[in-house]
Amino acid sequence: MIKFKPGKIIPAGDMYFIYGDGGTGKTSLSKQLTGNKVLLMFDGSYNALADTTDTMVYSFDDTDAPTLQQTVWQTVNMLANSEKVDAIILDNVTALQNWVLENIDGASKDGRQNYQKLQVWFRDLGMMLRRSKKTVLATAHQIDNGSNGLDGKGRFEADMNAKTFNAFTAPFDVVGRIYKDQKKRYIDLDSEQGNHAKNRLDERTLINASELFESKQEEKTA
């Protein structure tokens, strides 16, 4: 249950999950968010943020790996409960998942049960992020299955264990694939293309990457 004191009602933030190839601009997307931002980085690609002044970055590396679940859980929990934080960014969840799986595999050899543990951990992480009511951006790498068939539908997916992806992204409002074409950046939100995609916020199916967070802002100023 969430209780708001009178006059202290915090509007729920939207949750965005964006996957794509390296260099397509996933990390840079966080620059378009407003307010106090905290970014948890799992792939060391923080150079893209060197010119920012409004983002706190926690960059995890192999030295954190043995206790990563605990550290990430505690950190997200702390951020989720901080009134000073407006947006939480997880960049990138593919790397996070692989570290978590390595830890779980190291502790037990039961592969099937290990994937279940992975799913449950990510499901609960997704729920904690939703409960935070903050704006959330999570990124992931993509898998390109190659064009099969004439229409190429279902070609792209996030690089994660499929059930873990479903468990984690259930509370997310938007799932999209970022890509570059002729030097411009786009995000595909169209579930009808057969790729991992959804858009619960509005009717847009293909957007310029620079417009990702705009639907809500327009609504607010309207």
Ligand SMILES: Nc1ncnc2c1ncn2[C@@H]1O[C@H](COP(=O)(O)OP(=O)(O)O)[C@@H](O)[C@H]1O
């Ligand atoms: N909207 C943008 N306009 C111009 N350059 C961009 C934009 N987004 C990203 N870049 C540049 O593209 C490169 C890769 O971006 P980055 O965010 O690190 O991608 P990723 O996290 O997907 O690997 C960086 O040099 C970054 O400055």
Ligand SMILES: [Mg+2]
């Ligand atoms: Mg990056």
